Amino acid sequence: MSRLxxxxxxxxxxxxxxxxxxxxxxxxxxxxxxxxxxCLNDLINLLQEYGVYLWRGATVSYPMTASSQxxxxxxxxxxxxxxxxxxxxxxxDTEPGAGANWQEFWIQDGEDATIDWTITTIYTSIxxxxxxxxxxxxxxxxxxxxxxxxxxxxxxxxLISKKEFQDIETKYSEGxxxxxxxxxxxxxxxxxxxxxxxxxxxxxxxLFLEVQKAADKLTAASDYxxxxxxxxxxxxxxxxxxxxxxKQVNPTRLDGIKRDATGxxxxxxxxxxxxIKGRRKKGAMRL
Numbered sequence: 001m002s003r004l005x006x007x008x009x010x011x012x013x014x015x016x017x018x019x020x021x022x023x024x025x026x027x028x029x030x031x032x033x034x035x036x037x038x039c040l041n042d043l044i045n046l047l048q049e050y051g052v053y054l055w056r057g058a059t060v061s062y063p064m065t066a067s068s069q070x071x072x073x074x075x076x077x078x079x080x081x082x083x084x085x086x087x088x089x090x091x092x093d094t095e096p097g098a099g100a101n102w103q104e105f106w107i108q109d110g111e112d113a114t115i116d117w118t119i120t121t122i123y124t125s126i127x128x129x130x131x132x133x134x135x136x137x138x139x140x141x142x143x144x145x146x147x148x149x150x151x152x153x154x155x156x157x158x159l160i161s162k163k164e165f166q167d168i169e170t171k172y173s174e175g176x177x178x179x180x181x182x183x184x185x186x187x188x189x190x191x192x193x194x195x196x197x198x199x200x201x202x203x204x205x206x207l208f209l210e211v212q213k214a215a216d217k218l219t220a221a222s223d224y225x226x227x228x229x230x231x232x233x234x235x236x237x238x239x240x241x242x243x244x245x246x247k248q249v250n251p252t253r254l255d256g257i258k259r260d261a262t263g264x265x266x267x268x269x270x271x272x273x274x275x276i277k278g279r280r281k282k283g284a285m286r287l
Contacts, residue, residue: 008218011232012036015239018257019249032247039242041217043235048214050269054227055141055212062134062207064200067126069110070117072097080110081123082172084130092119107172127172127199131192134209140192145210146180154208157196165195173198177207234264 012033016022021032028036044054068081072095079096083105093099096106096117105123131137146157157180165171165181175198183193196207227235241261244254 008037008040009033011235011239012040014232014236015039015243018236018240019244019247020253021247021249035243035246036239037218039246040239042242043238044215044218047268050265052269053141054215056215058136058211058213060134060136060140060209060211062129062137062209064126064203064205064207065124065129065133066203067110067199068123069113070096070115070123071113072108073116074098077108078110078113079106079108079117081105081125082107083128084124085122087117087119087121087123109172125199126203127177127196129194131194137191139214140209140211141214142212143180143182143192143209144212147208148177149206149208150176157207160197165197168197171195171197174200176200176205231268234261234268237261237264238268 009028013022013028015036016028016032022028047054070079070081071077072079074095075097077097085094085105087094093101094105096102097108131140134140143159146159147154148157149155155176157177160179160181162181162183165179168179177196177198177200179197181195181197183195185192237257238261241254241258243249244257249257
């Protein structure tokens with residue numbers, strides 16, 4: 001499905017034109033633009049109530065952080081963290097070399113450990129991290145592309161599926177990243193987890209991600225919802241149906257727009273029972 005990047009104000013102007021309130025030029029009165037922004041954000045919230053999330057493009061970066069290394073309390077060997085985690089106070093299951101589940105979190109490898117493993121400590125892995133660890137990593141709902149910057153040069157990273165990641169037998173070998181598995185979990189509101197292959201052998205590199213983020217609120221003129229191209233007209237009708245109540249548009253004209261908007265809402269959400277809630281009237285648009 002093709003996508004179209006439409007700036008916030010372009011969509012608002014299109015809606016005003018549907019209402020017959022904007023015919024020449026591209027400038028809006030400040031009050032009319034404000035009403036359009038409020039209604040567009042109302043529309044975004046309405047769609048989210050139906051489980052439909054608009055998104056906006058962004059590029060984020062993550063400085064690769066060295067994996068934690070600790071000495072095993074029982075055997076004194078060097079262990080490297082393979083999965084980021086909190087060693088909870090209530091259990092020693094993750095104790096390297098001794099805990100019941102230690103192999104899920106540690107690999108007996110490395111040579112830089114100087115202190116013993118302890119409980120109530122957060123341990124990190126260079127190849128296993130969360131979007132919560134990334135600056136501006138909140139609200140990421142999709143990763144489109146990934147690359148690693150090494151000595152000023154970018155190297156493309158292949159995004160792989162869960163099955164492809166599971167099929168890699170030796171996941172914890174060292175070297176520059178060639179593959180990235182993104183675990184999206186079960187909800188668009190939770191953080192994503194990232195798993196690299198292989199693990200980086202050093203930390204002087206930046207991981208870049210081209211992502212889509214939930215468009216919770218559009219506040220600047222340059223903000224845009226990146227949406228399927230087939231949604232542009234439906235979104236304009238939905239926005240016009242909300243603006244029409246505020247601007248006291250001719251009822252006959254507005255009724256026709258609302259009928260079309262209801263059909264478009266069903267098209268976007270895939271639901272047969274939908275309802276568009278408008279704002280209170282504020283007075284007619286100035287012409």
